[in-house]
Amino acid sequence: MRKLLWMLLGLGTALAQQISPQGIIVNPVPTDLKVRVWVDKDPGKRGDALYRIGEPIYIYVNVNQDAYVYLFNINADGKIDPILPNPYERDNFLRAGETRRFPPEGARYRYTITGPEGEDRVLAVASRRPLSLGEILDVERGEVRVRGAEGLARALSIVVEPLPDRDWVTDVARYYVGRLPAPPPATATLNVNSRPQGAEVYLDGRLQGRTPLTLGVNPGRHEVELRLAGYQPYRVTVNPRPGERVQVYAQLVPEPRQGTLSVASTPPGAEVYVDGALRGRTPLSLRLPEGRYRLELRLEGYEPYRAEVRVPSGETVRVSARLVPLPRRGTLQLDSRPQGAEVYLDGRFLGRTPLREEVEAGRHELRLLAPGYAEYRAQVEVRPRESLRLFVELVPVRAVLELYLNVEARVFLDGEEVGVARGGYLRLEAPLGEHELTLVAKGYRTLVQTVRLSGNQVLRLTLSPL
Known part of the structure; x- marks a missing residue:
């Protein structure tokens, strides 16, 4: 490739026999990645x-x-x-x-x-x-x-x-x-060898001899398999072109010594993990190389079951696990500002904040009520054997108070001046609940009156002259 506006392609034939999937680099293991x-x-x-x-x-x-x-x-x-x-x-x-x-x-x-x-x-x-x-x-x-x-x-x-x-x-x-090459030979050559040598060579399912072996084959796709007692079979697909020489070299892997792990559970249907890998659900039988394994069973609503097992070669190890149900209660810890709010869970009165209560695990509807404050409502989830902590800041609820007086007067609410009733009228907002209302006007007696606000309210008051 030659550079031109970054790079340009160059071509040739010197390596024609070395750059095929078989000759340059090939994965001998079948894979679904293409x-x-x-x-x-x-x-x-x-x-x-x-x-x-x-x-x-x-x-x-x-x-x-x-x-x-x-x-x-x-x-x-x-x-x-x-x-x-x-x-x-x-x-x-x-x-x-x-x-x-x-x-x-x-x-x-x-x-x-x-x-x-x-x-x-x-x-x-x-x-x-x-x-x-x-x-x-x-x-x-x-x-x-x-x-x-x-x-x-x-x-x-x-x-x-x-x-x-x-x-x-x-x-x-x-x-x-430039030009196409001359037509290649009609056949291809397949060189097959292995370590150790002496493995049987099967071409498209037919025995051809033992390694090392050289075969003349027709161009196209062929399945090559090597077999040797005590070793895992080696398989590879080749697709030689006419005249191409394809090298197949197999590093044979000894067959692992295997045993059987049989796993059952009560109740059945638990996921089976071996060394952290999911292998299926109970009841399950697995062929495994001999050795030690970490076994774990998981089933929703039950505590995990864990064990270490040893699988000897040629033997069957049986594991039967009785799964333990998870506790179905958790803890709800609740506080609020102001404290003393009534707490209702799924419509049932639990008490007043602050409180700590053992409740059934799962989703619940939570309500908090306090005079002068907006109702708090939420969905909460309590997990088994866990504690759910909540702090709720309640929002005060306010009402409108309209005053109609016979004179212009200064208006105090709970000791704090909130305005002047000019022309004898004043509109103000205050939290729901009980308040002390004080009216002061020059030449008139001071009027003090208790007002309970449960919603918007209109008051008509008369001040007496001195």
Whole structure:
């Protein structure tokens, strides 16, 4: 790839036998994560797209699940160029079903074919979690620090090694520059080896021999399986092209020594967790490698059941748990300002604030009542064996008092002057409840009267002359 408005694509054939899903890097474990990469002239991925030098090219990629996607172009001369991420496209997280084009519409860069002639390939790597490519890729400069398909394969193999087997997958798109190559041979070669050697090799279900083994196969998809007594079967799918040589090397894994864990509960239907992982509901029987395990049973409304169990090889360990119901009461602690408010729970009088009461667990309707204050109403939830603490600030309720007097007078409420009844009239607001009303006018006797406000009220009062 050569730089032009950030970078331009270069092409070649020198590494044609090394950049396939089988030859460069392949996940031998079947996975439901899929990635598909193609170029604009070959949406059907026939591998015969032809570009001339100076032509633009667009690369497309799609995933069937949420994944982080990395794209590399491997040139014929062994040079490797990054496509994603790059200095202008750092977001390499694709949602399930999403298809992206590079460069996208309105991008500040473009890809243009510059040569040399031959076959190039675009490698796509999709992973459920981000990969640490700092040793391979310099995003700021748009450079890959390794050269050639083999170098890239070795570097990527190290990066994906810590990942769970089913968390990554690859795909390759092929295209040509200048002219199409001569028709390849009609067959492909399959080299199969294993460690330890001597494993039976099955091709599409038929025994072919033992490792190490070289087979001539028809191009296309084939299922390869290796079997050796005392080891887990090794399976991989290959899809060689005509004339391609595909290497399959299997590091066989010894079969684990296993036992059976049988779990039952009263009542049944409890979730079964083994070492923190949900494995099903009771009753449940599990085949496990021999060893010690943390067992936990969970069922709503019951206390968790926990135990440590040892599963010997070739034996069955039975666990029968009688689950204990959770307590169904909790504590309600309630206070208010002002204190002394009446407390009602689901319409039942509990007492006055402050109070502490044991109540049934669940949701309840809470009401607080106090003279001169607005009613407080709320939904509360009390959890089993837990304490719910609430503090309520009650809101005073006010009323309107209208005064009609025979003279202009100063008006005092509870000892505090609240206004002057000019022309013998005054309108004021006061909290509900009992108040002392005092009227003072020059030349008239002072009038003191108790007023109880339970709502808006009108008072007509007459002051007597001295």
